[in-house]
Amino acid sequence: MLAPKMLKSLGISSEDELFEDIPENARIGGIDLPPGIGESEMVEEIDAILSKNRTAEDMPAFLGGGSYRHFSPAVVGEILSRSEFYTSYTPYQPEASQGMLQALFEFQSFMSELTGMDAVNSGMYDWSTALGEAGLMCGRMKHGSKFLLARSVSPERKAVLRTYLKGMDAVIQEVAFDQATGRLDIGDLRGKLSDDVFGVYLENPNYFGVLEEEVDDISAAIGETPFVVGADPLSLAVVRPPSDYGADIVIGEGHHLGNSPNFGGPLIGIFGCRREHIRKMPGRIIGATLDAAGRRAFCMTLQTREQHIRRGKATSNICTNEALMAVAACAYLASVGRSGLMTLAGSNMEQARRLSEMIGKAGGYRSPIFNASHFNEFVIGCPLPVDRLAKSLLERNIQGGISLKQDFKELGEAMLLAVSEMNSEDDIRALVEAMGAIR
Amino acid sequence: MTYRQASYDEPLLFELESMDAVGKGGSSPAHVPERLRRQSLNLPDLPESTVMRHFVRLSQMNFSVDSGFYPLGSCTMKYNPKVNERLSRDRRATCIHPMQDVSTVQGSLQIMYELEQMLCKIGGVDAVSLQPAAGAQGEFTGLHIVRAYHESIGERRREVIVPDTAHGTNPASAAMVGYDVIEMPSKDGLVDCDALRSIVGKNTAALMLTNPNTLGMFEKDVLCIADIVHKCGALLYYDGANLNAIMGRTNPGRMNFDIVHFNLHKTFSTPHGGGGPGAGPIGVKKELEPFLPVPRIVKDGGGYRFSYDHPKSIGKVRAYYGNFGVLLRAYVYIRMNGGDGLRDISTRAVANSDYLMRRLEKKLDLPFGGRRMHEFVLSGSKLKEKGVRTLDFAKRLLDHGVHAPTIYFPQIVDEAIMIEPTETESLSTLDEFASAVESIMSEPAEVIRTAPHNTAVKRVDEVKAARDLIFSYRALVDHDRLERQRNSTS
Numbered sequence: 001m002l003a004p005k006m007l008k009s010l011g012i013s014s015e016d017e018l019f020e021d022i023p024e025n026a027r028i029g030g031i032d033l034p035p036g037i038g039e040s041e042m043v044e045e046i047d048a049i050l051s052k053n054r055t056a057e058d059m060p061a062f063l064g065g066g067s068y069r070h071f072s073p074a075v076v077g078e079i080l081s082r083s084e085f086y087t088s089y090t091p092y093q094p095e096a097s098q099g100m101l102q103a104l105f106e107f108q109s110f111m112s113e114l115t116g117m118d119a120v121n122s123g124m125y126d127w128s129t130a131l132g133e134a135g136l137m138c139g140r141m142k143h144g145s146k147f148l149l150a151r152s153v154s155p156e157r158k159a160v161l162r163t164y165l166k167g168m169d170a171v172i173q174e175v176a177f178d179q180a181t182g183r184l185d186i187g188d189l190r191g192k193l194s195d196d197v198f199g200v201y202l203e204n205p206n207y208f209g210v211l212e213e214e215v216d217d218i219s220a221a222i223g224e225t226p227f228v229v230g231a232d233p234l235s236l237a238v239v240r241p242p243s244d245y246g247a248d249i250v251i252g253e254g255h256h257l258g259n260s261p262n263f264g265g266p267l268i269g270i271f272g273c274r275r276e277h278i279r280k281m282p283g284r285i286i287g288a289t290l291d292a293a294g295r296r297a298f299c300m301t302l303q304t305r306e307q308h309i310r311r312g313k314a315t316s317n318i319c320t321n322e323a324l325m326a327v328a329a330c331a332y333l334a335s336v337g338r339s340g341l342m343t344l345a346g347s348n349m350e351q352a353r354r355l356s357e358m359i360g361k362a363g364g365y366r367s368p369i370f371n372a373s374h375f376n377e378f379v380i381g382c383p384l385p386v387d388r389l390a391k392s393l394l395e396r397n398i399q400g401g402i403s404l405k406q407d408f409k410e411l412g413e414a415m416l417l418a419v420s421e422m423n424s425e426d427d428i429r430a431l432v433e434a435m436g437a438i439r
Numbered sequence: 440m441t442y443r444q445a446s447y448d449e450p451l452l453f454e455l456e457s458m459d460a461v462g463k464g465g466s467s468p469a470h471v472p473e474r475l476r477r478q479s480l481n482l483p484d485l486p487e488s489t490v491m492r493h494f495v496r497l498s499q500m501n502f503s504v505d506s507g508f509y510p511l512g513s514c515t516m517k518y519n520p521k522v523n524e525r526l527s528r529d530r531r532a533t534c535i536h537p538m539q540d541v542s543t544v545q546g547s548l549q550i551m552y553e554l555e556q557m558l559c560k561i562g563g564v565d566a567v568s569l570q571p572a573a574g575a576q577g578e579f580t581g582l583h584i585v586r587a588y589h590e591s592i593g594e595r596r597r598e599v600i601v602p603d604t605a606h607g608t609n610p611a612s613a614a615m616v617g618y619d620v621i622e623m624p625s626k627d628g629l630v631d632c633d634a635l636r637s638i639v640g641k642n643t644a645a646l647m648l649t650n651p652n653t654l655g656m657f658e659k660d661v662l663c664i665a666d667i668v669h670k671c672g673a674l675l676y677y678d679g680a681n682l683n684a685i686m687g688r689t690n691p692g693r694m695n696f697d698i699v700h701f702n703l704h705k706t707f708s709t710p711h712g713g714g715g716p717g718a719g720p721i722g723v724k725k726e727l728e729p730f731l732p733v734p735r736i737v738k739d740g741g742g743y744r745f746s747y748d749h750p751k752s753i754g755k756v757r758a759y760y761g762n763f764g765v766l767l768r769a770y771v772y773i774r775m776n777g778g779d780g781l782r783d784i785s786t787r788a789v790a791n792s793d794y795l796m797r798r799l800e801k802k803l804d805l806p807f808g809g810r811r812m813h814e815f816v817l818s819g820s821k822l823k824e825k826g827v828r829t830l831d832f833a834k835r836l837l838d839h840g841v842h843a844p845t846i847y848f849p850q851i852v853d854e855a856i857m858i859e860p861t862e863t864e865s866l867s868t869l870d871e872f873a874s875a876v877e878s879i880m881s882e883p884a885e886v887i888r889t890a891p892h893n894t895a896v897k898r899v900d901e902v903k904a905a906r907d908l909i910f911s912y913r914a915l916v917d918h919d920r921l922e923r924q925r926n927s928t929s
Contacts, residue, residue, distance in 0.1 A: 298899075311607045334483065
C-alpha cells in the first residue's frame, strides 16, 4: 500500500491509476500464492527442506565427470562475501567499477597462463555452453557443415552442443576412442576429416580421465581446421597447455576453483582463443588501458562484438554471465598459488592412480578399464550390473561414481570414479572394502 | 558533494611480491607422461594476508547496490535481502554434486519443483523449466521451442520480429537459433498494430516483446498484437526483464503470450554478482510443454525425480538443471513476500519511478507522452546546448555517489538516459538523486566533460583499450616492453 503522501505527490487517488494502461481484459486481481512469511520462519523452513539432502560431506562421494569437489580456503569465501562484489552489476561504468574489472582481468590472466591462449574472456555460463559457443565460433572461422567431436566427451556437453549447433543446421559426427587406451582413435579422425569439417573438439583429459598423449599427432592431422580443446584448468598446472599443441580455442570449467558443485549451478565456463580470432569470440572481455590522468585502468572492451551494440549480428547473445564465479576462481588461484596448484594436481592424480589400483585388487573389477595415464578420474569395469553396485554402495552410505552404461554401452557395466583431496583415507578404504564385499 | 571512492594503485596479483616463506616448490608428478608434461607455470605464490588485502582494496573500488543508489534502467538493481545470502550459502545447498543419487537431493528438488509452480502462478503459464542460466539463455531456449513447435507441425519459419526498442539480446538470440531478424519501427514509442500486420506472414515464427517496453511504456494494444501474431500461426514471446512492473496486475499468460522467461536476478532479488550468475527460467503454455528442455522435475509417490522421457524436447541448453544457488534465493524471496507482497512490490516500483520522473522531466526532456511504469527514458539532447553529452552527464553522476543510469539505450531516443529506481529506494534517496541531477545541470560544462573526479580512476580511455587489446598480465608486460623500446628509439 502506498502512503497517502505518495499518492498525493503522484497526483492520484488510488494506486490502481498507475496501472490504467493495462487493458481491462488483461488485468488480474492478484497472484494466487499464499501470504508471505517472516524471516525466522523462512530460515526454519529452509533448514527443514535442506535437511532432506545428503551432501558429499555426509557420505564418501566419488563423482566427477565435469563437476568436482575441492577444498576452498576460508579466505576465498571471505572475499566472495564482500557485497561490493556480489551486489554490483556488469561494470558498464568503469570509473566506479575498477575493483570488479581488475579482478576479472586477473581471472583472464590466470586462465591465459594456464591455457596458453592470448585472450580468455571473463567467463561463459559453464563448460557445456562454452562448447556450444566454441562450435558456433568455429562456424565463423571456417565454412563447412560438419563438426567433429570426440566420443570421449561428457554426454551433458554433447547434448548442449547439439542444441547450439541446431541454429546453424550443422551435422555433428563423433570420433571414436581406442578401446584399449581410451584415447582418441587418430585413424578414425583422419578418415572423418574433410574440407567440409569446420571444427574439431577434443578433451584432455577426456571424460574417462584419460590423458590424450598423442596430441601432437592429432594436431598435425587436424591441420588448419579450427581445433577446440577442453581441459580441466587444474590439470593444466601439470599438463602442457593446449596452445602448445595447436589449439585455436580452449574451453573448460572453473567452478571447482574456489567454489562448490552447487548441484550443477552456478558454474563458470572458461573460453579462450588465439589472438587472430579475438573478434570472432563470444562473451565479455576486460582490457587494460589508462585513465585521463595516465593511471592504469580497466574496462570492458571489444563490445562491438556483443549483443547490446551489435544486436542480431553479435557473436553471441550472452549478457549476464558468471562474473562472481570468476572472482572466486581468481581468489582461489591467488590463495593456493603456483606451488599449491601444482601440488594439488599432482596429488589428485596420484590418488586416482592408487584408488584405481586398490579397486583392481578388490576382486572382479577391471580397474582402470583403460591402459593409459589418468588425471583425477578413471573408468572401472564391474563384475555386476553397475546400477546394482551404485545402489548397494548407497545403502552403505557411499555415493559411488557415474554410471556409463547408458551413454557408453560399448564399455559394458562401467563406472566413472573421481577422487580428490576431499576424499579421506577412510573414505577410500570404505569404498574399496564395500566394492570388494558387494556381489 | 561529499562522495569519494577509494583509490589505490593496486598492483595485479602477478605483480605482487612473493614471500619467500611461501616457497617456490610444487611437486610435478612423475606420472604425467613425458610428452605431455608442462615445462613452466608462471603463477604468483602469495601469503594469505596479501591476497585478502588485495581483494578488499579492489572491493572498495567497486560501486554496488550495498554502496548506494543504482538506477540502471532495465537491470532492476533492487536491494537484495541478506537472508537470501545466508540461506544460499548453506553447505546442504552448495555441497551437492549434480549427479548424486536422486534420493540424496530431495530437498533441492523440492525447492526447484515448488519454484516452478510459483513461477507458473506469477507468469500465468502452465509449465516452467529452470534450466536456462540467464535471461538471454531463456530467450535462446524459448526460440528453440518456437522452432521445434513449428517443425512438429511440418513448418520451417524463418523470421523473428522484434521492435526497435527491444533489448539487444532479443535479436542476438533469434540469430543464434537460426532466424532472420526483422526489426519493426515503433510508433510514439509503442508497437504499431498496422505496421505489425504489414510485416507478419507465413514466414513469421515469433514476435518478441517486453511489456512494459524498454521506454517503460505499457503496450496497450498487447491483446491485439497477440491476435495478429497468432492469426498468422506465429508465437508470442515475453522477455521478462521488465516483470517488476506488473506483478499481480497482469501477467504474460493473461496477455496471451505463449512463452516467457523470468530474470530471477532482476525481479526476484538475487544479486547480480558483478555480471552474474543469474537465472532465466522459461515458462510456456500447455501446448508447448512437450518441447521444454530435459530433464523435467516430476513428483510422484511423495518423492521428486528427474524425467528425461520427453521425445519432443529441444534437449539441453546447459549442463545439469539450472543455477541452483540463484533459484534458492528467488524461492526465498517469493515465499517471504507472498502473492500480495509481490503485487505490492510492483506498485511501489512503479510509484517510485513515477515520482522520480515527475521531478526530472522538468529538467530533461521526456520523449513520448503518456504513463510510464517501473522505468522511464529521458533524452539528454538538451545537454548538447551547453556542450555536454549524456555520457559526460552520466560520468558526473558517479561523483555524487550514485551509479549512472543506462545510457544510449533504447536507441530510438537521442542521448537516452534510462532510469529504473526500483521499489527498495526511499523517497529521500530519490530526492537526493533528483537534486544531484539538478545541481549538475547548473554546473560549468568543463566540470561535467572531465568527470568523474571522485571515483577510483578518472575518465577511462576505452578507445585505447580497444586499440591495444591487452587482456592479460602477460600481454600487459609485452605491451609495456614495446612502449619502452619505442620511447627509447624515438
